[in-house]
Amino acid sequence: MTRRFLLSMLPAAAAAQQRRPALDLPQFEPKSALHVAETVVKRAKFPVLDIHTHLGWGDPKGVKANLILPPAELLKVMDAKNIRTMVNLTGGYGKSVEEGVQQLVKAHPGRFIVFTQPWFPRVAEPGYAKFQGDEIVRAHQAGARGLKVLKSLGLVVREKFDSGPLIKVDDKRFDPMWEACAAHDMPVAIHTSDPEAFFTPIDRFNERFEELNAHPDWSFHGIDYPSDRELQEARFRVLARHPKTQFVVLHVANSENLAYVAGNLQKYPNMWVEFGARIGELGRQPRTTRKFFDRFQDRIIFGTDAVPKGDEYPQQVFGEKLYEIYFRFLETEDEYFDYAPARVPPQGRWRIYGIGLPDAILKKVYWNNAARLLKLAAI
Ligand SMILES: [Zn+2]
Numbered sequence: 001m002t003r004r005f006l007l008s009m010l011p012a013a014a015a016a017q018q019r020r021p022a023l024d025l026p027q028f029e030p031k032s033a034l035h036v037a038e039t040v041v042k043r044a045k046f047p048v049l050d051i052h053t054h055l056g057w058g059d060p061k062g063v064k065a066n067l068i069l070p071p072a073e074l075l076k077v078m079d080a081k082n083i084r085t086m087v088n089l090t091g092g093y094g095k096s097v098e099e100g101v102q103q104l105v106k107a108h109p110g111r112f113i114v115f116t117q118p119w120f121p122r123v124a125e126p127g128y129a130k131f132q133g134d135e136i137v138r139a140h141q142a143g144a145r146g147l148k149v150l151k152s153l154g155l156v157v158r159e160k161f162d163s164g165p166l167i168k169v170d171d172k173r174f175d176p177m178w179e180a181c182a183a184h185d186m187p188v189a190i191h192t193s194d195p196e197a198f199f200t201p202i203d204r205f206n207e208r209f210e211e212l213n214a215h216p217d218w219s220f221h222g223i224d225y226p227s228d229r230e231l232q233e234a235r236f237r238v239l240a241r242h243p244k245t246q247f248v249v250l251h252v253a254n255s256e257n258l259a260y261v262a263g264n265l266q267k268y269p270n271m272w273v274e275f276g277a278r279i280g281e282l283g284r285q286p287r288t289t290r291k292f293f294d295r296f297q298d299r300i301i302f303g304t305d306a307v308p309k310g311d312e313y314p315q316q317v318f319g320e321k322l323y324e325i326y327f328r329f330l331e332t333e334d335e336y337f338d339y340a341p342a343r344v345p346p347q348g349r350w351r352i353y354g355i356g357l358p359d360a361i362l363k364k365v366y367w368n369n370a371a372r373l374l375k376l377a378a379i
Helices: 003-019 071-081 095-106 128-142 172-183 209-214 228-241 258-267 286-295 320-331 359-374
Strands: 048-053 083-088 112-116 146-149 188-190 247-249 271-274
Touching: 048 359, 071 083, 071 320, 095 112, 095 128, 112 128, 128 172, 146 172, 172 228, 228 247, 228 258, 258 271, 258 286, 286 359, 320 359
Parallel strands: 048 083, 083 112, 112 146, 146 188, 188 247, 247 271
Antiparallel strands: none
């Protein structure tokens, strides 16, 4: 090219520079230009048990069930999507369990199951260990079918409940609780730790920067928080110490590291996994995930972590759209789609790929694995 020609290009280049718009990251909503298949899966191919929902948040005083939506509203969505049964994990304790069992289980046989929770506000009281073990038995008599342990164990609950050092996940004072669960055939649904990115600084290298920027209180980096791996290992020590207790490790334990999870599934026959709010992680490593589902097809249980309210966590808002995304991920080989019904992918700016499970595995993941654990009839 001649020098004169290059000089003639300069004004155009300058004009193009001026046209370059400034754009803040939150305003960036790229629409994929890929022309790929979109399969809409309106109903699950087989009946589903969703083992991870929060239909209420119990009551710190242990009196009310505090259901967020009337069961009739839930049943509409369940019937449309082929969800036969939902487990309300956060059924609370004390009288909350009785009320929840009344409003959900007894009023709608076969459609709901209620789990109980530990009385963490009483953890500092003398005699807590025995009290908590006894409370599991009482909750069982009231109709609770399992125990749910929130991530607050390890990250929030302290020696004096809200102050003092954090209580470790494998603290011995919970031993009677784990043992009572084994004695009464109550599986433990346990959430420990959180995404790995919640334990690293909120900076430009953090893959969940926008999510943490919107919810800085979700970060467990610094202060006196243990590392993700310390929390994971403490939870696995509990599994090792209580081999008769069945543990459903929620959110795939450590969904960024399926090799680590696989190693532990192999080590602990009393370990199961659930994948609520983690299809964003599983779906961006579809080949590894597909192999993981093949290998552990008898110990993976369907769950969504659905909450029937709000729009703060689009990856968890109970509704038809949420279930359709899960079904699409499990049943199809569609490529590059959103893992949550949201304007921008809420957990990180990536999209997912379906893993196209065969019918035999789908039946296990949707229903039969949970049925075996909860003593329900197989399909
Ligand atoms: Zn949850």
